[in-house]
Amino acid sequence: MEVSEANDESFGIEVIPTEDGKPAPCCPHGPTLLFEKVGKGGEKGRRFYACSACRDRKDCNFFQWEEEKVSEVRLLAREAENQSKRPVFTQQENCSRFRKFSSLPLDEKKFCQDCQMLLLPGEHEAHSSHRTTAVSTDQLRRPSVLLRPLDNKKSNAQYLFTDRSSHFLLDTLAGLGYRKVLCVGTPRLQELIKLRNLEQKHEPMKSLLLDIDFRYTQFYSQDEFCHYNMFNHHFFDGEASGAVLQAFLTECDGQKVVMVADPPFGGLVKPLASSFSLISHTWRKLQSSDCSNTDIPMMWIFPYFFEPRILECLPSFTMLDYQVDYDNHPLYKHGKTGRKQSPVRLFTNISPRDVVLPKDEGYRFCSVCQRFVLSLNKHCAKCNVCPSKDGREWKHCSMCEKCVKPSWRHCQRCGRCALPDHKCGQGEGQEGCFNCGSLEHKRKACPLKDTHRISHRSNAKSGGKRVSHRPLLKPKAKRKSGAARRAKKLAALPK
Ligand code: SAH
Ligand code: ZN
Ligand code: ZN
Ligand code: ZN
Ligand code: ZN
Numbered sequence: 001m002e003v004s005e006a007n008d009e010s011f012g013i014e015v016i017p018t019e020d021g022k023p024a025p026c027c028p029h030g031p032t033l034l035f036e037k038v039g040k041g042g043e044k045g046r047r048f049y050a051c052s053a054c055r056d057r058k059d060c061n062f063f064q065w066e067e068e069k070v071s072e073v074r075l076l077a078r079e080a081e082n083q084s085k086r087p088v089f090t091q092q093e094n095c096s097r098f099r100k101f102s103s104l105p106l107d108e109k110k111f112c113q114d115c116q117m118l119l120l121p122g123e124h125e126a127h128s129s130h131r132t133t134a135v136s137t138d139q140l141r142r143p144s145v146l147l148r149p150l151d152n153k154k155s156n157a158q159y160l161f162t163d164r165s166s167h168f169l170l171d172t173l174a175g176l177g178y179r180k181v182l183c184v185g186t187p188r189l190q191e192l193i194k195l196r197n198l199e200q201k202h203e204p205m206k207s208l209l210l211d212i213d214f215r216y217t218q219f220y221s222q223d224e225f226c227h228y229n230m231f232n233h234h235f236f237d238g239e240a241s242g243a244v245l246q247a248f249l250t251e252c253d254g255q256k257v258v259m260v261a262d263p264p265f266g267g268l269v270k271p272l273a274s275s276f277s278l279i280s281h282t283w284r285k286l287q288s289s290d291c292s293n294t295d296i297p298m299m300w301i302f303p304y305f306f307e308p309r310i311l312e313c314l315p316s317f318t319m320l321d322y323q324v325d326y327d328n329h330p331l332y333k334h335g336k337t338g339r340k341q342s343p344v345r346l347f348t349n350i351s352p353r354d355v356v357l358p359k360d361e362g363y364r365f366c367s368v369c370q371r372f373v374l375s376l377n378k379h380c381a382k383c384n385v386c387p388s389k390d391g392r393e394w395k396h397c398s399m400c401e402k403c404v405k406p407s408w409r410h411c412q413r414c415g416r417c418a419l420p421d422h423k424c425g426q427g428e429g430q431e432g433c434f435n436c437g438s439l440e441h442k443r444k445a446c447p448l449k450d451t452h453r454i455s456h457r458s459n460a461k462s463g464g465k466r467v468s469h470r471p472l473l474k475p476k477a478k479r480k481s482g483a484a485r486r487a488k489k490l491a492a493l494p495k
Contacts, residue, residue, distance in 0.1 A: 013037050015270055016047060025070070025078075027062035028085035029053040029212070030234025033271060034066060052231035053212060055266055059152065087214045091227070091237060094217045102140065109135040116147060116215050141195060143219040144188045149328055150213060156264060158213070159326040160188045168322070169299070170196065170205075172355060173258050178297070180206045182248060182279070184230055184261035186301075187216055206255070208248040223247070230263055233275040249283045249296070257283065258350075262301040262324075265344075269306060273313035276300070300347040304389045310347050320346045321373045322357050323391065341391045 016034040018024050024031040033052045037045030047066035054060035064070065070078075089097065101109065101118050110119045114130040124132075139146050149158040161169070166188055173181060183190040190209040197204045209216060210228035214236070217225055223244050227236040235241035251257055259279060263272050276298065283296040295316065302310060307319045324344040348355065352371035357363030363372045366379050366386050377388035380396050380403050387403035388394045394403040397417050399410050408417040413424050 015268055017274075025049055025062075025064055026082060027051045027060050028082045029060060029232070030229050030236070031232050032062055032064070033232065033268075052234075052268075052271060053156075053229050056152075059156075086236075087217065087227070089217070091217045091222050091225070095221050098218060098221075106136070107134070109140070111135045111139075111146060113148065118218050140219070141198075142191055143216060144191050147213075147215050156212065158187075158328075159262075160328055161186075161262075162325050162327050165324045165326070166192050168358065169260060173260070173299075174202060174205065175356070176258075176350065176354060177256055178205070178258040179203065179255040180208075180248065180251070180257040182245075182257060182259040182296075183207050183209045183211075184228075184259060184263075184276075184279075185211055186260050186262045187211055187213070189260055190220075190224070206248070208244065210245070230261065230275050231268060231271045233278045245279070246282060246286065249279075250286045256297075258297045258299070260299045260301070265303055269309040269313060272300075273310070276314075295349055297350050298348060299350070301344060302347060303343045304345045305343065307345075307347075307389065314347070314349070316349050317347045318349075318352045318371070319389075320348060320352060320355055320357070320371065321363060321377060321386075321388075321391070322346050322355075343390065 013035050016036050018034050024034060026032065029051050031052070032049040034047055034049055036047045039045065049062070049064045049066065051060035051062045097118065097120060100120055104121070108121050110124060110127075110132045111117070111134075112119050112127045112130050112132050115127060118135070119127055119132065135146065144160055149160060150156045151158070169189060170181075170192055181189065181193060183193075187209055190207045193205050193207040196202055208223065209220065209225045210230065211225070212227065212229050214227045217227065219225075222240070226241040226244055228234065228241065229236070235245075249257055259276070261272075261276065277295075280296040280298070284292070284294065287294075300310065300314075300317070301324050304319060310319075311317060322345065323342040324346065325342040326344075346355070352369075353365075355372065357372035362375050364375050365371075366373050366377075368379055368384065369386050371386075373386040374388065374391055376391065376393045377386045378393060379386050380394075382396050382398075382401075383403050385403075387396075390405065392406050395406055396403045397408075397410050399415075400417050404417040407419060409420050410417050411422065411424060414422070414426075
Protein backbone atom coordinates (compact mmCIF):
# COMPACT_ATOMS: atom_id res chain seq x y z
CA MET A 1 0.00 0.00 0.00
CA GLU A 2 2.79 2.40 0.83
CA VAL A 3 4.31 1.85 -2.55
CA SER A 4 1.17 2.34 -4.53
CA GLU A 5 0.26 5.39 -2.54
CA ALA A 6 3.62 6.86 -3.27
CA ASN A 7 3.15 6.08 -6.94
CA ASP A 8 -0.15 7.73 -6.84
CA GLU A 9 1.50 10.99 -5.97
CA SER A 10 2.92 11.00 -9.46
CA PHE A 11 -0.32 12.29 -10.82
CA GLY A 12 -2.78 14.79 -9.54
CA ILE A 13 -1.97 18.17 -8.16
CA GLU A 14 0.94 18.91 -5.93
CA VAL A 15 1.69 21.78 -3.63
CA ILE A 16 5.03 23.31 -4.49
CA PRO A 17 7.02 24.98 -1.75
CA THR A 18 7.46 28.60 -2.78
CA GLU A 19 10.96 29.95 -3.03
CA ASP A 20 12.04 32.58 -0.58
CA GLY A 21 11.99 36.01 -2.02
CA LYS A 22 9.15 35.14 -4.33
CA PRO A 23 6.10 35.92 -2.27
CA ALA A 24 2.86 34.30 -3.31
CA PRO A 25 -0.01 36.60 -4.24
CA CYS A 26 -2.71 37.00 -1.60
CA CYS A 27 -6.38 36.16 -1.70
CA PRO A 28 -8.76 37.11 1.12
CA HIS A 29 -7.36 34.08 3.01
CA GLY A 30 -3.75 35.27 2.99
CA PRO A 31 -0.90 34.06 0.79
CA THR A 32 -2.04 31.55 -1.80
CA LEU A 33 -0.32 28.21 -2.40
CA LEU A 34 1.52 27.27 -5.56
CA PHE A 35 0.13 24.15 -7.21
CA GLU A 36 1.36 22.07 -10.06
CA LYS A 37 -0.57 19.60 -12.08
CA VAL A 38 1.39 16.44 -12.61
CA GLY A 39 0.54 13.95 -15.33
CA LYS A 40 0.47 10.23 -14.91
CA GLY A 41 3.75 9.76 -16.69
CA GLY A 42 5.31 12.41 -14.50
CA GLU A 43 5.06 15.21 -17.04
CA LYS A 44 4.72 18.50 -15.26
CA GLY A 45 1.87 20.81 -15.89
CA ARG A 46 1.66 24.54 -15.56
CA ARG A 47 1.94 25.94 -12.08
CA PHE A 48 -0.69 28.18 -10.62
CA TYR A 49 -1.56 29.96 -7.41
CA ALA A 50 -4.85 29.19 -5.71
CA CYS A 51 -6.47 29.71 -2.31
CA SER A 52 -4.91 27.72 0.51
CA ALA A 53 -8.10 27.39 2.51
CA CYS A 54 -11.00 27.06 0.09
CA ARG A 55 -11.60 24.06 -2.04
CA ASP A 56 -14.49 25.50 -3.90
CA ARG A 57 -14.35 28.29 -6.38
CA LYS A 58 -17.59 29.59 -4.94
CA ASP A 59 -15.78 30.35 -1.70
CA CYS A 60 -12.66 31.85 -3.16
CA ASN A 61 -12.07 32.10 -6.86
CA PHE A 62 -8.50 33.28 -6.75
CA PHE A 63 -6.50 31.90 -9.65
CA GLN A 64 -3.21 33.04 -11.18
CA TRP A 65 -0.69 31.27 -13.36
CA GLU A 66 2.75 31.27 -11.81
CA GLU A 67 4.34 33.36 -14.54
CA GLU A 68 1.29 35.50 -15.19
CA LYS A 69 1.79 39.25 -15.28
CA VAL A 70 -0.97 40.91 -13.33
CA SER A 71 -1.85 44.46 -14.30
CA GLU A 72 -1.77 47.30 -11.81
CA VAL A 73 -5.51 47.71 -12.18
CA ARG A 74 -6.16 44.09 -11.36
CA LEU A 75 -3.81 44.24 -8.39
CA LEU A 76 -5.72 47.18 -7.01
CA ALA A 77 -9.04 45.46 -7.59
CA ARG A 78 -7.71 42.39 -5.86
CA GLU A 79 -6.51 44.43 -2.92
CA ALA A 80 -9.92 46.08 -2.65
CA GLU A 81 -11.58 42.69 -2.80
CA ASN A 82 -9.34 41.34 -0.03
CA GLN A 83 -10.15 44.38 2.10
CA SER A 84 -13.87 44.00 1.54
CA LYS A 85 -13.74 40.45 2.91
CA ARG A 86 -12.41 41.64 6.25
CA PRO A 87 -14.71 41.19 9.23
CA VAL A 88 -16.98 44.16 9.88
CA PHE A 89 -15.71 44.70 13.41
CA THR A 90 -12.10 44.60 14.50
CA GLN A 91 -11.25 42.30 17.33
CA GLN A 92 -10.88 45.27 19.63
CA GLU A 93 -14.35 46.47 18.73
CA ASN A 94 -15.69 43.01 19.32
CA CYS A 95 -14.14 42.89 22.76
CA SER A 96 -15.82 46.06 23.84
CA ARG A 97 -19.09 44.86 22.28
CA PHE A 98 -18.79 41.67 24.31
CA ARG A 99 -18.26 43.61 27.53
CA LYS A 100 -21.32 45.73 26.80
CA PHE A 101 -23.33 42.66 25.89
CA SER A 102 -22.37 40.82 29.08
CA SER A 103 -23.57 43.67 31.24
CA LEU A 104 -27.00 43.84 29.59
CA PRO A 105 -30.08 42.64 31.46
CA LEU A 106 -31.11 39.16 30.36
CA ASP A 107 -34.11 40.30 28.31
CA GLU A 108 -31.90 42.53 26.18
CA LYS A 109 -29.36 39.88 25.36
CA LYS A 110 -30.14 38.81 21.83
CA PHE A 111 -28.37 36.82 19.18
CA CYS A 112 -29.26 37.11 15.49
CA GLN A 113 -29.26 33.65 13.95
CA ASP A 114 -29.36 35.01 10.44
CA CYS A 115 -26.37 37.27 10.94
CA GLN A 116 -24.70 35.01 13.51
CA MET A 117 -23.97 37.92 15.77
CA LEU A 118 -24.60 39.19 19.25
CA LEU A 119 -26.81 42.26 19.09
CA LEU A 120 -26.50 45.38 21.19
CA PRO A 121 -29.77 47.16 22.08
CA GLY A 122 -29.34 49.82 19.39
CA GLU A 123 -29.17 47.07 16.76
CA HIS A 124 -32.34 45.14 17.59
CA GLU A 125 -34.40 47.29 15.28
CA ALA A 126 -32.23 46.62 12.24
CA HIS A 127 -32.54 42.86 12.80
CA SER A 128 -36.22 42.88 13.66
CA SER A 129 -37.16 40.84 10.60
CA HIS A 130 -34.42 38.30 11.31
CA ARG A 131 -34.58 35.24 13.48
CA THR A 132 -33.22 36.20 16.87
CA THR A 133 -32.92 34.28 20.12
CA ALA A 134 -32.38 35.21 23.73
CA VAL A 135 -28.95 34.42 25.15
CA SER A 136 -28.58 33.11 28.67
CA THR A 137 -25.37 33.45 30.63
CA ASP A 138 -24.70 29.76 30.10
CA GLN A 139 -25.22 30.04 26.36
CA LEU A 140 -22.83 32.94 26.21
CA ARG A 141 -20.20 30.62 27.59
CA ARG A 142 -20.86 28.03 24.91
CA PRO A 143 -20.37 29.82 21.60
CA SER A 144 -19.88 26.49 19.80
CA VAL A 145 -23.49 25.68 20.70
CA LEU A 146 -24.86 29.14 19.99
CA LEU A 147 -23.18 29.53 16.61
CA ARG A 148 -24.49 27.44 13.76
CA PRO A 149 -21.72 25.02 12.79
CA LEU A 150 -20.35 26.00 9.41
CA ASP A 151 -21.57 23.36 7.02
CA ASN A 152 -19.95 24.41 3.84
CA LYS A 153 -19.13 20.94 2.64
CA LYS A 154 -16.35 22.08 0.43
CA SER A 155 -14.17 24.26 2.56
CA ASN A 156 -15.09 24.69 6.09
CA ALA A 157 -17.50 22.27 7.65
CA GLN A 158 -17.30 22.29 11.43
CA TYR A 159 -17.55 19.04 13.28
CA LEU A 160 -17.73 19.51 17.00
CA PHE A 161 -16.42 17.03 19.53
CA THR A 162 -18.84 15.02 21.60
CA ASP A 163 -18.57 15.53 25.33
CA ARG A 164 -16.94 12.12 25.49
CA SER A 165 -14.11 13.11 23.18
CA SER A 166 -13.55 16.64 24.44
CA HIS A 167 -13.50 15.51 28.08
CA PHE A 168 -11.14 12.70 27.21
CA LEU A 169 -8.77 15.12 25.48
CA LEU A 170 -8.84 17.63 28.28
CA ASP A 171 -8.50 15.05 31.08
CA THR A 172 -5.59 13.46 29.27
CA LEU A 173 -3.75 16.71 28.69
CA ALA A 174 -4.35 17.93 32.23
CA GLY A 175 -3.22 14.56 33.55
CA LEU A 176 0.00 14.87 31.60
CA GLY A 177 0.68 18.16 33.35
CA TYR A 178 -0.07 20.60 30.55
CA ARG A 179 -1.41 23.94 31.70
CA LYS A 180 -1.70 25.77 28.39
CA VAL A 181 -3.51 24.43 25.36
CA LEU A 182 -3.04 25.96 21.94
CA CYS A 183 -6.34 25.11 20.24
CA VAL A 184 -5.91 25.09 16.47
CA GLY A 185 -9.35 24.67 14.92
CA THR A 186 -10.75 23.28 18.19
CA PRO A 187 -13.23 25.87 19.48
CA ARG A 188 -15.10 23.35 21.57
CA LEU A 189 -11.97 22.33 23.43
CA GLN A 190 -11.19 25.97 24.22
CA GLU A 191 -14.74 26.37 25.45
CA LEU A 192 -14.49 23.35 27.73
CA ILE A 193 -11.25 24.64 29.20
CA LYS A 194 -12.88 27.94 30.10
CA LEU A 195 -15.97 26.23 31.52
CA ARG A 196 -13.82 24.00 33.69
CA ASN A 197 -11.86 26.91 35.02
CA LEU A 198 -15.14 28.40 36.20
CA GLU A 199 -15.89 25.30 38.23
CA GLN A 200 -12.69 25.90 40.18
CA LYS A 201 -12.35 22.20 40.85
CA HIS A 202 -9.28 21.74 38.71
CA GLU A 203 -6.04 23.58 38.35
CA PRO A 204 -6.78 26.44 35.96
CA MET A 205 -5.62 26.05 32.38
CA LYS A 206 -5.01 28.65 29.74
CA SER A 207 -6.05 28.34 26.15
CA LEU A 208 -5.65 30.24 22.91
CA LEU A 209 -7.85 29.47 19.93
CA LEU A 210 -6.48 29.86 16.40
CA ASP A 211 -9.29 29.51 13.89
CA ILE A 212 -10.44 30.87 10.56
CA ASP A 213 -14.00 31.26 11.84
CA PHE A 214 -14.00 34.87 12.93
CA ARG A 215 -17.48 34.65 14.44
CA TYR A 216 -15.56 33.52 17.52
CA THR A 217 -14.01 36.99 17.92
CA GLN A 218 -17.36 38.01 19.35
CA PHE A 219 -16.82 35.85 22.41
CA TYR A 220 -13.11 35.92 23.16
CA SER A 221 -10.58 38.54 24.08
CA GLN A 222 -7.51 39.26 22.01
CA ASP A 223 -5.34 36.93 24.04
CA GLU A 224 -7.85 34.08 23.67
CA PHE A 225 -8.55 34.11 19.95
CA CYS A 226 -6.55 34.80 16.79
CA HIS A 227 -8.11 34.81 13.34
CA TYR A 228 -5.78 32.34 11.65
CA ASN A 229 -5.44 30.23 8.53
CA MET A 230 -3.70 26.96 9.31
CA PHE A 231 -2.94 26.13 5.67
CA ASN A 232 -0.55 29.03 5.21
CA HIS A 233 0.18 30.02 8.82
CA HIS A 234 -1.43 33.37 8.15
CA PHE A 235 -2.62 35.65 10.94
CA PHE A 236 -5.29 37.95 9.59
CA ASP A 237 -4.40 40.57 12.19
CA GLY A 238 -0.70 40.35 11.44
CA GLU A 239 1.93 41.24 14.00
CA ALA A 240 -0.50 41.73 16.84
CA SER A 241 -1.61 38.10 16.64
CA GLY A 242 1.96 36.92 16.18
CA ALA A 243 2.76 38.58 19.49
CA VAL A 244 -0.23 36.94 21.17
CA LEU A 245 0.95 33.53 19.99
CA GLN A 246 4.51 34.19 21.17
CA ALA A 247 3.30 35.26 24.59
CA PHE A 248 1.13 32.16 24.81
CA LEU A 249 3.92 29.81 23.80
CA THR A 250 6.24 31.23 26.44
CA GLU A 251 6.25 28.76 29.29
CA CYS A 252 6.58 30.75 32.47
CA ASP A 253 6.22 29.28 35.95
CA GLY A 254 6.57 25.80 34.52
CA GLN A 255 3.28 26.04 32.63
CA LYS A 256 3.78 23.48 29.91
CA VAL A 257 2.17 24.08 26.51
CA VAL A 258 0.52 21.51 24.27
CA MET A 259 -1.10 22.02 20.89
CA VAL A 260 -4.27 20.31 19.67
CA ALA A 261 -5.30 20.67 16.02
CA ASP A 262 -8.41 19.34 14.32
CA PRO A 263 -8.15 20.54 10.72
CA PRO A 264 -10.77 20.04 8.01
CA PHE A 265 -10.27 16.51 6.69
CA GLY A 266 -10.09 17.72 3.15
CA GLY A 267 -6.98 19.53 4.22
CA LEU A 268 -3.68 19.30 2.50
CA VAL A 269 -1.37 17.42 4.82
CA LYS A 270 1.87 19.06 3.73
CA PRO A 271 0.82 22.68 4.20
CA LEU A 272 -0.72 21.77 7.56
CA ALA A 273 2.46 20.03 8.67
CA SER A 274 4.53 23.01 7.65
CA SER A 275 2.30 25.44 9.56
CA PHE A 276 2.50 23.23 12.62
CA SER A 277 6.26 23.04 12.25
CA LEU A 278 6.41 26.84 12.18
CA ILE A 279 4.42 26.96 15.40
CA SER A 280 6.81 24.43 16.88
CA HIS A 281 9.75 26.50 15.74
CA THR A 282 8.33 29.60 17.45
CA TRP A 283 7.82 27.57 20.61
CA ARG A 284 11.35 26.13 20.48
CA LYS A 285 12.97 29.54 20.16
CA LEU A 286 11.17 30.65 23.30
CA GLN A 287 12.41 27.75 25.40
CA SER A 288 14.95 28.73 28.01
CA SER A 289 16.58 25.32 28.29
CA ASP A 290 18.17 23.55 25.37
CA CYS A 291 15.41 22.20 23.21
CA SER A 292 17.19 22.56 19.95
CA ASN A 293 15.65 19.44 18.55
CA THR A 294 12.44 18.95 20.45
CA ASP A 295 9.05 19.86 19.06
CA ILE A 296 6.06 21.33 20.79
CA PRO A 297 3.93 18.47 22.17
CA MET A 298 1.06 18.09 19.76
CA MET A 299 -2.09 16.16 18.98
CA TRP A 300 -3.26 16.27 15.39
CA ILE A 301 -6.72 14.83 14.90
CA PHE A 302 -7.27 13.23 11.48
CA PRO A 303 -8.67 10.08 9.84
CA TYR A 304 -6.53 6.96 10.13
CA PHE A 305 -6.05 6.54 6.40
CA PHE A 306 -3.92 9.67 6.37
CA GLU A 307 -1.37 7.88 8.55
CA PRO A 308 1.26 7.33 5.83
CA ARG A 309 0.93 10.91 4.69
CA ILE A 310 1.26 12.40 8.15
CA LEU A 311 4.18 10.19 9.13
CA GLU A 312 5.92 11.16 5.94
CA CYS A 313 5.78 14.80 7.04
CA LEU A 314 6.18 14.22 10.77
CA PRO A 315 8.13 10.98 11.28
CA SER A 316 8.25 11.27 15.06
CA PHE A 317 4.47 10.98 15.32
CA THR A 318 2.47 7.92 16.33
CA MET A 319 -1.14 7.19 15.50
CA LEU A 320 -3.15 6.16 18.53
CA ASP A 321 -6.14 3.83 18.51
CA TYR A 322 -8.45 6.30 20.25
CA GLN A 323 -11.53 7.03 18.16
CA VAL A 324 -12.53 10.68 18.19
CA ASP A 325 -16.18 11.35 17.59
CA TYR A 326 -18.36 14.28 16.77
CA ASP A 327 -21.75 15.57 17.83
CA ASN A 328 -22.99 16.75 14.49
CA HIS A 329 -21.57 13.96 12.44
CA PRO A 330 -23.69 10.82 12.41
CA LEU A 331 -20.95 8.69 10.92
CA TYR A 332 -18.17 9.63 13.24
CA LYS A 333 -19.61 8.02 16.29
CA HIS A 334 -18.07 5.78 18.82
CA GLY A 335 -18.31 2.13 17.95
CA LYS A 336 -19.01 0.49 21.23
CA THR A 337 -22.74 0.83 21.24
CA GLY A 338 -23.06 -0.73 17.85
CA ARG A 339 -22.93 2.54 15.99
CA LYS A 340 -20.41 2.99 13.26
CA GLN A 341 -16.86 3.38 14.38
CA SER A 342 -15.25 6.72 13.84
CA PRO A 343 -12.26 6.68 11.46
CA VAL A 344 -10.77 9.71 13.22
CA ARG A 345 -7.65 9.23 15.34
CA LEU A 346 -5.04 11.11 17.34
CA PHE A 347 -1.60 11.58 15.85
CA THR A 348 0.88 12.67 18.46
CA ASN A 349 4.53 13.17 19.34
CA ILE A 350 3.71 12.60 23.01
CA SER A 351 4.95 9.22 24.17
CA PRO A 352 2.06 6.83 23.32
CA ARG A 353 2.36 4.90 26.58
CA ASP A 354 1.56 8.10 28.47
CA VAL A 355 -1.72 8.60 26.66
CA VAL A 356 -3.95 6.33 28.71
CA LEU A 357 -7.02 5.23 26.75
CA PRO A 358 -10.15 4.41 28.76
CA LYS A 359 -10.60 0.77 29.65
CA ASP A 360 -14.37 1.09 29.87
CA GLU A 361 -14.43 2.09 26.22
CA GLY A 362 -12.61 -1.05 25.20
CA TYR A 363 -8.96 -0.08 25.19
CA ARG A 364 -6.13 -2.09 26.78
CA PHE A 365 -2.39 -1.62 27.15
CA CYS A 366 -0.09 -3.62 24.89
CA SER A 367 3.13 -4.10 26.80
CA VAL A 368 5.09 -5.04 23.69
CA CYS A 369 3.98 -2.03 21.64
CA GLN A 370 4.00 0.12 24.76
CA ARG A 371 0.79 1.83 23.82
CA PHE A 372 -2.92 1.58 24.46
CA VAL A 373 -4.89 -0.16 21.75
CA LEU A 374 -8.44 -1.29 21.11
CA SER A 375 -9.00 -4.70 22.72
CA LEU A 376 -9.86 -6.18 19.32
CA ASN A 377 -6.51 -5.02 18.04
CA LYS A 378 -4.60 -8.18 18.95
CA HIS A 379 -0.83 -8.13 18.98
CA CYS A 380 0.62 -10.11 16.07
CA ALA A 381 3.75 -11.98 17.06
CA LYS A 382 4.92 -12.25 13.46
CA CYS A 383 4.55 -8.56 12.61
CA ASN A 384 5.36 -7.60 16.18
CA VAL A 385 2.74 -4.85 16.21
CA CYS A 386 -0.88 -4.40 17.06
CA PRO A 387 -1.78 -4.02 13.41
CA SER A 388 -5.38 -2.86 13.21
CA LYS A 389 -6.00 0.65 11.94
CA ASP A 390 -9.75 0.62 11.60
CA GLY A 391 -10.76 -0.88 14.93
CA ARG A 392 -11.55 -4.35 13.60
CA GLU A 393 -9.49 -7.43 14.31
CA TRP A 394 -6.97 -7.91 11.52
CA LYS A 395 -5.47 -11.27 10.60
CA HIS A 396 -2.02 -12.27 9.54
CA CYS A 397 -1.44 -13.46 5.97
CA SER A 398 1.65 -15.62 5.80
CA MET A 399 1.97 -15.09 2.06
CA CYS A 400 1.86 -11.30 2.28
CA GLU A 401 3.84 -11.50 5.50
CA LYS A 402 1.71 -8.86 7.09
CA CYS A 403 -1.59 -8.39 8.81
CA VAL A 404 -4.55 -7.43 6.68
CA LYS A 405 -8.16 -6.43 7.12
CA PRO A 406 -10.50 -9.24 8.13
CA SER A 407 -12.51 -8.86 4.93
CA TRP A 408 -9.49 -9.41 2.68
CA ARG A 409 -8.54 -12.74 1.11
CA HIS A 410 -5.24 -13.68 -0.36
CA CYS A 411 -5.50 -13.64 -4.14
CA GLN A 412 -3.06 -16.01 -5.86
CA ARG A 413 -3.32 -14.21 -9.13
CA CYS A 414 -2.58 -10.77 -7.73
CA GLY A 415 -0.12 -12.20 -5.24
CA ARG A 416 -1.57 -10.14 -2.45
CA CYS A 417 -4.54 -9.79 -0.18
CA ALA A 418 -7.52 -7.89 -1.47
CA LEU A 419 -11.27 -7.66 -1.13
CA PRO A 420 -12.90 -10.79 -2.57
CA ASP A 421 -14.57 -8.71 -5.29
CA HIS A 422 -11.44 -6.81 -6.31
CA LYS A 423 -10.70 -6.31 -9.98
CA CYS A 424 -8.36 -9.24 -10.36
CA GLY A 425 -5.20 -8.66 -12.30
CA GLN A 426 -5.11 -4.92 -11.81
CA GLY A 427 -2.12 -3.64 -9.97
CA GLU A 428 -2.40 -2.64 -6.38
CA GLY A 429 -3.54 0.89 -5.92
CA GLN A 430 -5.80 1.05 -8.93
CA GLU A 431 -8.90 0.43 -7.00
CA GLY A 432 -8.99 2.75 -4.07
CA CYS A 433 -12.16 4.20 -2.70
CA PHE A 434 -13.92 6.16 -5.37
CA ASN A 435 -15.25 8.52 -2.76
CA CYS A 436 -12.30 9.43 -0.60
CA GLY A 437 -9.34 7.89 -2.39
CA SER A 438 -8.36 5.55 0.43
CA LEU A 439 -6.87 2.30 -0.76
CA GLU A 440 -8.17 0.52 2.27
CA HIS A 441 -11.78 0.25 1.31
CA LYS A 442 -14.19 0.58 -1.57
CA ARG A 443 -16.76 3.25 -1.94
CA LYS A 444 -19.48 1.03 -0.55
CA ALA A 445 -17.60 0.77 2.71
CA CYS A 446 -16.42 4.36 2.79
CA PRO A 447 -16.88 5.80 6.25
CA LEU A 448 -17.26 9.21 4.66
CA LYS A 449 -19.76 8.17 2.06
CA ASP A 450 -22.77 10.43 1.67
CA THR A 451 -21.36 12.95 4.03
CA HIS A 452 -18.74 14.71 2.04
CA ARG A 453 -16.03 13.58 -0.13
CA ILE A 454 -12.69 14.29 1.23
CA SER A 455 -9.52 14.68 -0.62
CA HIS A 456 -7.47 11.92 0.72
CA ARG A 457 -3.99 12.00 -0.64
CA SER A 458 -2.80 15.26 0.70
CA ASN A 459 -1.41 17.24 -2.11
CA ALA A 460 -2.31 15.09 -5.03
CA LYS A 461 -5.91 14.75 -4.07
CA SER A 462 -6.90 17.98 -2.64
CA GLY A 463 -5.48 19.50 -5.69
CA GLY A 464 -7.52 17.12 -7.70
CA LYS A 465 -10.70 18.76 -6.77
CA ARG A 466 -9.25 22.02 -7.83
CA VAL A 467 -9.03 20.67 -11.29
CA SER A 468 -12.74 20.37 -11.38
CA HIS A 469 -13.24 24.07 -11.18
CA ARG A 470 -10.34 25.36 -13.24
CA PRO A 471 -11.66 25.31 -16.74
CA LEU A 472 -8.22 25.08 -18.29
CA LEU A 473 -7.36 21.98 -16.37
CA LYS A 474 -10.65 20.26 -16.58
CA PRO A 475 -10.17 16.66 -17.50
CA LYS A 476 -11.90 15.86 -20.73
CA ALA A 477 -10.61 12.95 -22.74
CA LYS A 478 -9.08 11.40 -19.68
CA ARG A 479 -12.35 11.28 -17.89
CA LYS A 480 -11.97 7.59 -17.29
CA SER A 481 -8.53 7.70 -15.76
CA GLY A 482 -8.35 7.44 -12.01
CA ALA A 483 -6.94 10.91 -11.67
CA ALA A 484 -9.53 12.56 -13.79
CA ARG A 485 -12.30 10.67 -12.16
CA ARG A 486 -11.10 11.61 -8.75
CA ALA A 487 -10.58 15.15 -9.85
CA LYS A 488 -14.22 15.29 -10.66
CA LYS A 489 -15.44 13.27 -7.75
CA LEU A 490 -13.27 14.69 -5.08
CA ALA A 491 -14.98 17.87 -4.30
CA ALA A 492 -12.62 17.78 -1.39
CA LEU A 493 -14.28 18.16 1.81
CA PRO A 494 -13.33 18.72 5.29
CA LYS A 495 -15.00 16.76 7.88
N1 SAH B 1 -13.68 19.22 16.60
C1 SAH B 1 -13.38 20.62 16.75
C2 SAH B 1 -13.82 21.38 15.52
C3 SAH B 1 -13.14 20.88 14.27
S1 SAH B 1 -13.92 21.45 12.80
C4 SAH B 1 -14.06 21.12 18.01
O1 SAH B 1 -15.05 20.52 18.43
O2 SAH B 1 -13.61 22.10 18.60
C5 SAH B 1 -12.57 22.26 12.01
C6 SAH B 1 -12.23 23.60 12.64
O3 SAH B 1 -11.18 24.17 11.88
C7 SAH B 1 -13.39 24.58 12.62
O4 SAH B 1 -13.45 25.27 13.84
C8 SAH B 1 -13.04 25.52 11.47
O5 SAH B 1 -13.54 26.83 11.66
C9 SAH B 1 -11.53 25.49 11.52
N2 SAH B 1 -10.90 25.76 10.22
C10 SAH B 1 -11.31 25.35 9.00
N3 SAH B 1 -10.46 25.77 8.05
C11 SAH B 1 -9.49 26.46 8.70
C12 SAH B 1 -8.32 27.15 8.27
N4 SAH B 1 -8.00 27.22 6.99
N5 SAH B 1 -7.55 27.74 9.21
C13 SAH B 1 -7.90 27.70 10.52
N6 SAH B 1 -8.99 27.07 10.97
C14 SAH B 1 -9.77 26.46 10.08
ZN1 ZN C 1 -29.64 39.89 11.66
ZN1 ZN D 1 0.89 -9.97 11.42
ZN1 ZN E 1 -2.15 -12.09 1.50
ZN1 ZN F 1 -13.59 6.03 1.22
